[in-house]
Amino acid sequence: VDFEDDLRAGDDELDYMRSISFRPNDRSGSLEGIPFVVKDAICVEGVETSAGSEILEGYKPVFNAAVVERLESSGAVFHGKTQQDEFGFGSFCTNCAHGTPRNPHDTSRVTGGSSGGAAAVCAATDKDVLSIGESTGGSITNPAAYNGVFGLTPTYGRVPRTGLVSYSNSLDKIGVLSSSLDLVAQGLEVVSGKDSGDQTSADRQVPEFSRESVPESLTVGVPTQLEQVDLEQPVRNNFEASLSRLENLGHDVERVDIPLLDPDVCVAAYYVMAVSEASTNLARFCGMRYGAEGNPGDHDDFNEYFSHVRGEKLGNEAKRRIILGTYARMAGYRDDFYVRAAKVRRKLIDQVEEAFDRYDLLAAPSMPGVAPTFEEAQDMSASETYAMDALTVGPNLAGVPQLSVPNGEGDGMPTGLQLIGPHWGEKLLIDTARQLSSE
Numbered sequence: 001v002d003f004e005d006d007l008r009a010g011d012d013e014l015d016y017m018r019s020i021s022f023r024p025n026d027r028s029g030s031l032e033g034i035p036f037v038v039k040d041a042i043c044v045e046g047v048e049t050s051a052g053s054e055i056l057e058g059y060k061p062v063f064n065a066a067v068v069e070r071l072e073s074s075g076a077v078f079h080g081k082t083q084q085d086e087f088g089f090g091s092f093c094t095n096c097a098h099g100t101p102r103n104p105h106d107t108s109r110v111t112g113g114s115s116g117g118a119a120a121v122c123a124a125t126d127k128d129v130l131s132i133g134e135s136t137g138g139s140i141t142n143p144a145a146y147n148g149v150f151g152l153t154p155t156y157g158r159v160p161r162t163g164l165v166s167y168s169n170s171l172d173k174i175g176v177l178s179s180s181l182d183l184v185a186q187g188l189e190v191v192s193g194k195d196s197g198d199q200t201s202a203d204r205q206v207p208e209f210s211r212e213s214v215p216e217s218l219t220v221g222v223p224t225q226l227e228q229v230d231l232e233q234p235v236r237n238n239f240e241a242s243l244s245r246l247e248n249l250g251h252d253v254e255r256v257d258i259p260l261l262d263p264d265v266c267v268a269a270y271y272v273m274a275v276s277e278a279s280t281n282l283a284r285f286c287g288m289r290y291g292a293e294g295n296p297g298d299h300d301d302f303n304e305y306f307s308h309v310r311g312e313k314l315g316n317e318a319k320r321r322i323i324l325g326t327y328a329r330m331a332g333y334r335d336d337f338y339v340r341a342a343k344v345r346r347k348l349i350d351q352v353e354e355a356f357d358r359y360d361l362l363a364a365p366s367m368p369g370v371a372p373t374f375e376e377a378q379d380m381s382a383s384e385t386y387a388m389d390a391l392t393v394g395p396n397l398a399g400v401p402q403l404s405v406p407n408g409e410g411d412g413m414p415t416g417l418q419l420i421g422p423h424w425g426e427k428l429l430i431d432t433a434r435q436l437s438s439e
């Protein structure tokens with residue numbers, strides 16, 4: 001109940017909740033009584049699920065996403081949905097149809113995106129809340145770092161996407177954010193594992209993420225390609241302090257070359273792939289099947305109706321991505337763009353896997369700077385904004401897990417350390433973060 005009061009206050013002041021709907025749950029389990037919230041793109045039965053878009057206004061799913069079903073079966077209590085960039089398109093949570101969340105650390109600054117509301121809600125309350133986010137190219141790491149909370153993006157396939165409004169199916173991952181690392185571990189344990197509704201979810205045993213073990217003498221690689229990114233001074237200082245801390249804990253820190261982790265290559269390959277898949281995914285929003293509807297009788301034919309509804313209801317960034325993605329998939333261009341990006345991704349996966357033959361973990365800053373102010377964010381062009389994802393798109397393309405760990409402040413704003421693990425290596429990320437965060 002206390003927590004609900006926080007949510008209400010926050011709703012007025014910070015706008016990080018898209019909707020508040022408390023759903024009592026008397027089931028018992030490992031998460032009994034724990035409040036949870038989900039990113040708006042994740043379906044909750046009977047609760048408007050708009051993925052931050054006007055075009056889905058009024059859409060109330062008739063089923064729960066697999067993760068929601070699993071959380072409720074473990075006794076967790078649904079408290080509402082969090083704000084996000086429209087369909088996940090953004091790095092600042094400023095492309096939202098229903099209000100723009102502000103950073104609880106400084107309300108003149110953004111929360112990060114696209115799971116901005118998901119991270120901000122954790123930072124805004126001192127209660128332990130489990131927040132379910134989604135990342136395609138950094139949307140958990142980014143807001144986790146900007147809000148000073150833990151954010152775990154699992155291995156692709158670890159958590160089923162059943163009931164997620166897709167952005168880019170071959171990249172989308174549902175993950176967990178919280179100010180409590182224990183809750184991240186417990187939450188991940190509950191939501192992980194094969195679901196028959198998602199053919200890409202992996203039939204693998206789920207480790208006991210919440211069982212503590214202390215990692216000993218790890219070899220941590222710092223990819224030189226990520227070190228070349230222009231970093232703000234506080235981010236650089238805190239990153240160096242984190243590396244020293246790892247060394248003091250008895251781990252080795254070394255530089256490693258992973259040529260395709262080059263930010264320019266990754267940003268380009270990621271955006272080609274993501275917008276291509278997004279442009280096909282959005283085709284289903286035509287003003288007939290889900291959410292917003294117009295009056296087809298007012299138009300000459302279906303195409304005109306379809307264009308009208310989409311013209312009215314989709315935001316500018318969504319339109320930009322539909323145009324870019326459709327172009328990249330056109331006969332004649334397909335091989336130069338989508339297929340090429342897919343080849344880069346395949347090779348990147350090989351190079352990253354090779355690095356993990358030698359290194360237990362990789363480390364990099366989570367974001368190049370602290371959360372920008374709304375003015376700063378507004379002054380950035382689309383390509384400048386895309387470049388902010390320099391540190392996060394590579395690991396996402398490779399499908400490996402990442403954990404953003406709060407590692408200090410600069411100008412009163414939090415910064416994050418990004419620990420990157422091999423495929424299925426979430427347990428080691430959690431154990432290392434626990435060791436780093438202990439006194």
Ligand code: GLN
Nearest residue numbers: 088090135136137138139
């Ligand atoms: N900023 C990236 C994009 O706009 C990442 C978004 C995401 O992970 N959903 O595509």
